[in-house]
Amino acid sequence: MESSPEATESQTIDLRQAYEGAGVQAVLDELDRDLIGLRPVKARIREIAALLVVNRARQQVGLETAPPSLHMSFTGRPGTGKTTVAERMSKILHGLGYVRKGHVVTATRDDLVGQYIGHTAPKTREMLKKAMGGVLFIDEAYYLYRPENERDYGAEAIEILLQVMENNRDDLVVIFAGYKERMDVFYQSNPGLSSRVANHIDFPDYSAEELLAIAQLILADENYRFSEEARAAFADYIGRRMQLPFFANARSIRNAIDRARMRQANRLFGRMGLPLTKLDLMTIEADDITASRVFQGEVEGLDPAQPLT
Numbered sequence: 001m002e003s004s005p006e007a008t009e010s011q012t013i014d015l016r017q018a019y020e021g022a023g024v025q026a027v028l029d030e031l032d033r034d035l036i037g038l039r040p041v042k043a044r045i046r047e048i049a050a051l052l053v054v055n056r057a058r059q060q061v062g063l064e065t066a067p068p069s070l071h072m073s074f075t076g077r078p079g080t081g082k083t084t085v086a087e088r089m090s091k092i093l094h095g096l097g098y099v100r101k102g103h104v105v106t107a108t109r110d111d112l113v114g115q116y117i118g119h120t121a122p123k124t125r126e127m128l129k130k131a132m133g134g135v136l137f138i139d140e141a142y143y144l145y146r147p148e149n150e151r152d153y154g155a156e157a158i159e160i161l162l163q164v165m166e167n168n169r170d171d172l173v174v175i176f177a178g179y180k181e182r183m184d185v186f187y188q189s190n191p192g193l194s195s196r197v198a199n200h201i202d203f204p205d206y207s208a209e210e211l212l213a214i215a216q217l218i219l220a221d222e223n224y225r226f227s228e229e230a231r232a233a234f235a236d237y238i239g240r241r242m243q244l245p246f247f248a249n250a251r252s253i254r255n256a257i258d259r260a261r262m263r264q265a266n267r268l269f270g271r272m273g274l275p276l277t278k279l280d281l282m283t284i285e286a287d288d289i290t291a292s293r294v295f296q297g298e299v300e301g302l303d304p305a306q307p308l309t
Contacts, residue, residue, distance in 0.1 A: 037204075136173070260289055
């Protein structure tokens, strides 16, 4: 027997229970814990999560509504947390039942675009097949479009993406990522793609204070610590490094920490035969920081493929 309109209208939904039961709050707490700063990004993710929860609640009480468009664009410089946020977003989508698996498949142009006629379609479809039921994260997506090359097959990959994004929107979310200025041009050149991407999130650069906090978080995760002098030296390092080419936010900080750990290991190795305490093994000293080439003057002409340490 069908329920009366009055019964349906009186049905209640506990949004908090739905929010927490799907694990959304746990994922957002995890995001706050793992990523320093990024307040506007986190606020936008909460807004999207709220929309998804309410949309599910509306379905449960029989309110017909078009499914929300979930394809996204993440813009920002390298090392600003785009991949990490994509992984957390996938968990939210899975918890709420918008995707079956909740995994993330990362792809670049080389994974999608072929070198000759007939090569692109199977490559693109293979990556889409791997991502189905989860999220396809396409990094530096603007490289898919190369109008200056008449023999380029990127346009074919985009066409296939458009078809699958439309026809499989209930089982696949595509996230396009890259530098904001280049992504803006990419969308202007591909209006059909732009119209299918409803959620645009810009990832700001980290401040020097946030980068220092990130460095200390990385160290703590690996059971290291700065001495007071090393902390001051690393703050100086950050200020200098931010002014140099090829700076990649948190990624550059992680590289710098890795090099500091290597210098610490070499310094301790030089004390062979002398007893070392647990604190010795944990502590990064100022010399481990100031030995970086960043403190040695100009570094113009650096190969961008090589880390600046």
